[in-house]
Amino acid sequence: MDCAAFKLRFGIIGTNFISDWLLDGAAEDPRFEVTAIYSRSQDTANAFAAKHNIPYTFVSLKKMASSPLIDAVYIASPTALHSEQAILFMKYGKHVLCEKPSASNVRELNLMIEASRKYDVVFMEAMKSTLMPGFGIVLQHLPEIGTVRRYFASYCQYSSRYDKLKAGEVMNAFKPELSNGAMMDLGIYAIYPLVVLWGRPFKVSAVGTLLSTGVDGQGAVNLDYEAKSATILYSKIADSSLPSEIQGEDGSIVIDKIQSPDRILLKHRNGMPQDISVAGRKNEYYYEVKEFIDLVQSGSRESSVNSHMNSLIALEIIDEVRRQLGVVYPADKN
Structure with a gap:
């Protein structure tokens, strides 16, 4: 498949600076498309959407997870929320790129990995380096x-x-x-x-x-x-x-x-x-986005570098x- 023709539509969870940085890097991959932003506050979601020209906003995680408007989600919320949010989106068949650390502890991460296998979606920790x-x-x-x-x-x-x-x-x-x-x-x-x-x-x-x-x-x-x-x-x-x-x-x-x-x-x-x-x-955040989209596009489900096992051992x-x-x-x- 032509890389330029393939688009992976992302929803974003988190409106802080790390999401800004990720979007700057992701813009260098023509396959990346951001279509939705989630925030607990509609005003915050609106402001972030206007800043990055994002067409849709959500204040309900479940509504965004179940939405046909996105194929994947980038999670940049506080670490304590990663596991629950990632599993919710995976249940709805969304691929998950999760900011580091991927979870609060090994127990939570194991649940996330199990969900990625159960629902046959990509799950990767966003460790850029x-x-x-x-x-x-x-x-x-x-x-x-x-x-x-x-x-x-x-x-x-x-x-x-x-x-x-x-x-x-x-x-x-x-x-x-x-x-x-x-x-x-x-x-x-x-x-x-x-x-x-x-x-x-x-x-x-x-x-x-x-x-x-x-x-x-x-x-x-x-x-x-x-x-x-x-x-x-x-x-x-x-x-x-x-x-x-x-x-x-x-x-x-x-x-x-x-x-x-x-x-x-x-x-x-x-x-x-x-x-x-x-x-x-390129922008330092480009490479994790490229790796993630490569996995989705190829049908692979796990990075060989930022692998589930490497994330677990860390x-x-x-x-x-x-x-x-x-x-x-x-x-x-x-």
């Missing part, structure tokens, strides 16, 4: 650094919402009832590529700082694999400009930003650094980190 060309270049050049011994990733970005928390105002980013916190927001960007590379670790050790709301503000995680290990740093209460790195016996690969790999350096142990960055990439690790730190969500008690 592992589908970007920079990560593909890392995979391509990995054999050149010899036996790999260590993965190090850092994503520490001070949040203005933390200033508001210190002033007594609790924003969504730090609310346990929404299944939020630094690991869910930033740490997952360091964990997911590791899982794509090495799979499930046999040991996870975590330390961190809890905030007054009970969620994590930052953390450090060590993960043990056979003959190699990984260290992850993440924070919403401190800044860092540290790059990430995969270290091997013959050299290393240095990644500027694990959450959006652009500048990639290959450093041979006995040679000059080589810039292996990809030139002229959440297994996050669940264990939260257990060790003492971060508990209401969703864990259901």
Whole structure:
């Protein structure tokens, strides 16, 4: 089928900046068409629809899920709502692209995966970085650094919402009832590529700082694999400009930003650094949309990179980190 002739009609759940960013990237794929927006508020839905030239608005999730106006949905609501919303849309035969983290915990994610198989629809976690060309270049050049011994990733970005928390105002980013916190927001960007590379670790050790709301503000995680290990740093209460790195016996690969790999350096142990960055990439959100539409168009039901298993293992690790730190969500008690 001609890619230009194929259109996948999307509904959007969530009217925040992440939906804006996704739509900017999706516009670069001619097969993407946004036809509907959901919000609890009609005024908010109207404003977002006008901003992005979206023809239909909904204030009922069930009405949008059952509507013949959409083929797929992009879910960018708070994490605590992902599972229920995704399963609802899958029941009505809609394909689901779900913002990361895909769910509050492994239990919820298993229900989502079961629904995707039962209703024969695509379900994919919208982890952009592992589908970007920079990560593909890392995979391509990995054999050149010899036996790999260590993965190090850092994503520490001070949040203005933390200033508001210190002033007594609790924003969504730090609310346990929404299944939020630094690991869910930033740490997952360091964990997911590791899982794509090495799979499930046999040991996870975590330390961190809890905030007054009970969620994590930052953390450090060590993960043990056979003959190699990984260290992850993440924070919403401190800044860092540290790059990430995969270290091997013959050299290393240095990644500027694990959450959006652009500048990639290959450093041979006995040679000059080589810039292996990809030139002229598209919008960073384009690649997850392309992968998702490719799956729908081809009849496949699961990404080979952002696979159900990789998403499950990532959440297994996050669940264990939260257990060790003492971060508990209401969703864990259901």
